[in-house]
Amino acid sequence: MRKIYTKILPIVFLALGLLGCEDFLNEYPVSEISTKSFFKDQAQFEQAVNGAYSGLRELAGANDIGFNGIFWIAGEMRSDNTTFQHNTTDQSGHRFWHVDQFIMNPNNEIVNQPWNTCYVGIGKCNTVIKYSEGIEFDKKAQFLAEVKFLRALYYYTLVRVFGDVPLITEPATSYNSAFEGNKRVSKDLVFQTILSDLNDAKQNLPKNYSASEFGRATEGAARTLLADVQMWLGKYNEAKTELEAVVAGNQYAVLDDYASVFDLNNEQNKEIVFSVQFIVGTFGLGSANMYTFLPWNSGTKYISHGQVLARTGMNIPTEDLINSFEEGDKRKDMIDFGFIDNDFGTYQGNIVPFTKKFWDPGHAVQYIAGNDFPLYRYPHVLLMLAECYLREGGGDPVPLVNQVRRRAGLSNLTSVTLDDIIQERRVEFHCEADRWWVLVRTGKAQEVMLAHGTREKANRSGSGAISSSAFNKINILFPIPSWVLENDPTMEQNPEYE
Numbered sequence: 001m002r003k004i005y006t007k008i009l010p011i012v013f014l015a016l017g018l019l020g021c022e023d024f025l026n027e028y029p030v031s032e033i034s035t036k037s038f039f040k041d042q043a044q045f046e047q048a049v050n051g052a053y054s055g056l057r058e059l060a061g062a063n064d065i066g067f068n069g070i071f072w073i074a075g076e077m078r079s080d081n082t083t084f085q086h087n088t089t090d091q092s093g094h095r096f097w098h099v100d101q102f103i104m105n106p107n108n109e110i111v112n113q114p115w116n117t118c119y120v121g122i123g124k125c126n127t128v129i130k131y132s133e134g135i136e137f138d139k140k141a142q143f144l145a146e147v148k149f150l151r152a153l154y155y156y157t158l159v160r161v162f163g164d165v166p167l168i169t170e171p172a173t174s175y176n177s178a179f180e181g182n183k184r185v186s187k188d189l190v191f192q193t194i195l196s197d198l199n200d201a202k203q204n205l206p207k208n209y210s211a212s213e214f215g216r217a218t219e220g221a222a223r224t225l226l227a228d229v230q231m232w233l234g235k236y237n238e239a240k241t242e243l244e245a246v247v248a249g250n251q252y253a254v255l256d257d258y259a260s261v262f263d264l265n266n267e268q269n270k271e272i273v274f275s276v277q278f279i280v281g282t283f284g285l286g287s288a289n290m291y292t293f294l295p296w297n298s299g300t301k302y303i304s305h306g307q308v309l310a311r312t313g314m315n316i317p318t319e320d321l322i323n324s325f326e327e328g329d330k331r332k333d334m335i336d337f338g339f340i341d342n343d344f345g346t347y348q349g350n351i352v353p354f355t356k357k358f359w360d361p362g363h364a365v366q367y368i369a370g371n372d373f374p375l376y377r378y379p380h381v382l383l384m385l386a387e388c389y390l391r392e393g394g395g396d397p398v399p400l401v402n403q404v405r406r407r408a409g410l411s412n413l414t415s416v417t418l419d420d421i422i423q424e425r426r427v428e429f430h431c432e433a434d435r436w437w438v439l440v441r442t443g444k445a446q447e448v449m450l451a452h453g454t455r456e457k458a459n460r461s462g463s464g465a466i467s468s469s470a471f472n473k474i475n476i477l478f479p480i481p482s483w484v485l486e487n488d489p490t491m492e493q494n495p496e497y498e
Contacts, residue, residue, distance in 0.1 A: 074436060
C-alpha cells in the first residue's frame, strides 16, 4: 500500500492559522477547534482572515534558510537580473542554481513550496468565504474582500509559475473531495476567478488603514494587482482604467530618496502599495532574505551572528544588470560591491555584489530579520500606466517614466519606447520580484535569456563554471512537483518536463 504523506493535497487541510494577538501578524494554532463551530463573530473571522495572509511570508522568504521565496526565485533569479555565488563548501543550494540555469526537474524542492503554500492559503480563503454565509457582522464586506484579494494573489502566483492548475473555490472536507478537485483546468478558467475576485475586492477594501494594520490589502493594492493581471492577459485598456484610479486616489507617492523606501525604520511609507510583512523577534514572523542574499562565505563581515554556509549567496546582481545602470543612477547605490572573493567572484572577476534592499544589520536573532518584501510600489503603478498609454493611447507615458527617473537622478526623456519602460522597470525593481515576469509578458524571455546564458558561460569559469547544459532551453513554466504526480496519476506534467 502506498504511503500517504501529509503533503499530498494541501487543499484538504483547513488548519486556519488563526490569530489572537493584537498585532495582526502574531499567529497561534487552533487546529483543535472544529472549523464549523469556530466561526461565530467578527473577532473569529478576523483571526481567520489574518491567518490567510501567513502564506505570503513563505512565498517572499520566511525565517529559515530553506527552499522558500518563490517571489524572488521566479521573479528575479530566473531572469538576467540576478545569479548565484558558487559554493564548494555546501552545495545544497544547487536547487536554486538549477532554477537559475534552466536545468531544474520535477524533483527540485523549489517547486514544492509555491504549490503547497498557495493551496494552503487558498484553502484558508475558501474557508472564510464559505463559513461567512448566513452570518452578519460589521466588517464582513471588508474581510471577504481581503481573502478574495489573497486568493487571487495565490492563484496568480500558481498560474504564472505552473500554467494550468487545479481550481478550488470551496473548502475540501475530505480526501475524496480533495482528489476530486485535484484536476488541472485551463489557466483561462483560473484567470476568470482571479479577475472576478479582484473586481469584487476593489469595491470593498478601504483606501488605507491605521499604522497597526499596515500590510492589509487596500483598494489600491487590489486595483494594482488587477491591472497587473489584465496586462498579463493583454487587456491594456482595462488595466489603464484601474491604474488611473490608483493615481487619482492620491494615496501613494514616489519618495524623494530611493534608499529610504527600503529603510527598516520607514517601512510604512507612501510608496508602498502592498508589501509582505515581516517582524523581528521569536514570533516566527521574521525574514531570512538578508542571509540568503549575502555572499555565503562573508562570515561576520556584514552580520555579527555570522553568515550561514548553506543555500546562501543567491539573488546576486549580475554583471549585465550592473552594467545596465546609466551613469549617475542613484539606484545602483543599493548594490554593495565590497566583498572580494578571488575564487568565486561574479563581477569583474573577484567581486560578489549583493543587494542592500533587505538590510537589517542590527537584528538580534540569527535568521530573523525584519525587512518587509515589497510586491507593488507606486513606481509600478506609474510604469505600468506608462506602458498602457504607450500601447493604447489616452495619455502621455513620458511624464510618468520621468517621474521615476528624476528620483534616480537621471535626465528626463523626451519620448519613450516599450524597451525604455522595460529597462526602467529592470533597474527600478532590481532584486525584488519583477524582471522575469516582464520578460515573459512582453515576449522577450527567450531572446534575453539565451543571450544571458551565453554571457554567463563566458564570464564564469573554473570551479564556478556554468554547466554546459545550462540555458540551452528556456522553459517558461516550472514543472509540476513530482510528488503531486505520484499521488494522483491523473495529474499531467508540463510538456517541457516529460
